Amino acid sequence: NAGVTQTPKFRVLKTGQSMTLLCAQDMNHEYMYWYRQDPGMGLRLIHYSVGEGTTAKGEVPDGYNVSRLKKQNFLLGLESAAPSQTSVYFCASRPGQYNSPLHFGNGTRLTVT
Amino acid sequence: GENVEQHPSTLSVQEGDSAVIKCTYSDSASNYFPWYKQELGKGPQLIIDIRSNVGEKKDQRIAVTLNKTAKHFSLHITETQPEDSAVYFCAAMLTSNTGKLIFGQGTTLQVKP
Numbered sequence: 001n002a003g004v005t006q007t008p009k010f011r012v013l014k015t016g017q018s019m020t021l022l023c024a025q026d027m028n029h030e031y032m033y034w035y036r037q038d039p040g041m042g043l044r045l046i047h048y049s050v051g052e053g054t055t056a057k058g059e060v061p062d063g064y065n066v067s068r069l070k071k072q073n074f075l076l077g078l079e080s081a082a083p084s085q086t087s088v089y090f091c092a093s094r095p096g097q098y099n100s101p102l103h104f105g106n107g108t109r110l111t112v113t
Numbered sequence: 114g115e116n117v118e119q120h121p122s123t124l125s126v127q128e129g130d131s132a133v134i135k136c137t138y139s140d141s142a143s144n145y146f147p148w149y150k151q152e153l154g155k156g157p158q159l160i161i162d163i164r165s166n167v168g169e170k171k172d173q174r175i176a177v178t179l180n181k182t183a184k185h186f187s188l189h190i191t192e193t194q195p196e197d198s199a200v201y202f203c204a205a206m207l208t209s210n211t212g213k214l215i216f217g218q219g220t221t222l223q224v225k226p
Contacts, residue, residue: 042119043216059114107155
C-alpha cells in the first residue's frame with residue numbers, strides 16, 4: 001500500500017507563477033486535508049474536504065485553492081505564488097469514522113523566490 | 114476557534130531519562146487528542162492518541178494523560194533512546210463532522226547518548 005503520495009517532492013517557483021500540488025491516497029478515505037508547516041508554527045490547516053466534490057477553508061486559506069473531483073485525489077493550487085508561501089506542504093487523509101487518526105504524506109518543499 | 118499551545122519548543126535529555134511534553138487547548142468541546150512524531154524529511158506519524166472519556170493511556174514507553182477540567186494533556190516518554198529524537202506534535206480535534214485537527218507548535222526532542 002502506497003498510503004498518501006504527494007507530488008512533486010520539491011519545487012522552486014518565481015513570484016507570480018502558478019502551480020498545482022497533487023495528493024493521492026489509496027486507502028479509500030473520506031476526508032482529506034492540506035497543511036503547511038513553517039518553523040515554530042507547527043502545522044496549519046489550509047483547506048480540507050469531507051468527501052468527493054466538497055471543500056472547505058481551514059485556518060490559512062488565502063492565496064490557495066483546492067479541488068476534490070475524485071475521492072482519491074486532493075489538489076492544492078497556487079494561482080500567483082508569493083514568497084510568503086515558501087513552506088513545506090503536507091497532505092493527509094483519514095476514514096470517515098469518528099475520531100480516526102490522520103495519515104500524512106511525506107511533504108512537498110516549495111520555495112518561492 | 115480551537116487553539117493549541119505546546120511546550121517546550123525544544124527539549125534535550127540524556128538517554129534513559131524521561132521526557133514530558135505539555136499541551137493546552139482552548140475549546141472544551143474538543144474530544145480527541147493525538148500525538149504525532151515527525152522524523153527529518155518525513156510526514157508526521159501517529160504514535161498515540163486519547164479520547165476525552167479516558168484520563169490516561171499507555172503504550173510501552175509512551176503514555177498520554179488528559180485533564181479535561183484544566184484543558185491540558187501531556188506526552189510522557191520513559192527510558193528515552195536516541196531513536197526517540199524527533200519533532201513531536203500534539204493536536205486537538207473539534208467535535209464536528211469536519212474532523213478539523215488543530216496542531217501545537219511542535220517540540221524538538223534530542224536524546225543524547
